[in-house]
Amino acid sequence: MQGDHEHEEEHARPAIHELIRAFRNLRQIPWNNRRPIENCTPSETMTLFCIRRATRCNAEGLKASEISTMMNVASPTITQTLNVLTARGLLQRNPDPHDRRAVRITLTEEGERLTGLAAEAMHEKMNGLIAHLGPGRAEQLVALLDDVHAYFIGVNGDPEPGPDNWFRPGCHTNTTTKEGE
Numbered sequence: 001m002q003g004d005h006e007h008e009e010e011h012a013r014p015a016i017h018e019l020i021r022a023f024r025n026l027r028q029i030p031w032n033n034r035r036p037i038e039n040c041t042p043s044e045t046m047t048l049f050c051i052r053r054a055t056r057c058n059a060e061g062l063k064a065s066e067i068s069t070m071m072n073v074a075s076p077t078i079t080q081t082l083n084v085l086t087a088r089g090l091l092q093r094n095p096d097p098h099d100r101r102a103v104r105i106t107l108t109e110e111g112e113r114l115t116g117l118a119a120e121a122m123h124e125k126m127n128g129l130i131a132h133l134g135p136g137r138a139e140q141l142v143a144l145l146d147d148v149h150a151y152f153i154g155v156n157g158d159p160e161p162g163p164d165n166w167f168r169p170g171c172h173t174n175t176t177t178k179e180g181e
Contacts (some may be wrong), residue, residue: 037118047081048115051107061104
């Protein structure tokens, strides 16, 4: 029996090394060096996407603490990002109609326009990847990446609330369509 286990382990080694190599390659993709949309940083762009998607379900807007939780970032970090985006005219702060102490955050018309440009750029890159892989392999990649995610969540436990819930289109659904819609 021990010989069988050693034999399986020996055959798994090349696969282990290839997985490690593949994950390292993914880490080296310059995700944050993508072409900025009108000088917005990637974190600013993702904040705009988050607010855009959530305000489609809640027109009153979001509290800064809600955005912080949805994006899984510290409150001081999101506050700084929101201040920058507000100063650039991309966000507006409105009093909460139900709580005088709270402020609700929504996109301005300019914020909507810029978020639309960012969504178009993202769709262009993803369409390029789909064209490169072909639709079948692209679907396979999505299924495999979802399986990898599920495996590591099972091994490491439930993640903190993060972008997965707001990144998917629609109000609290798990249906997948184009991002930013």
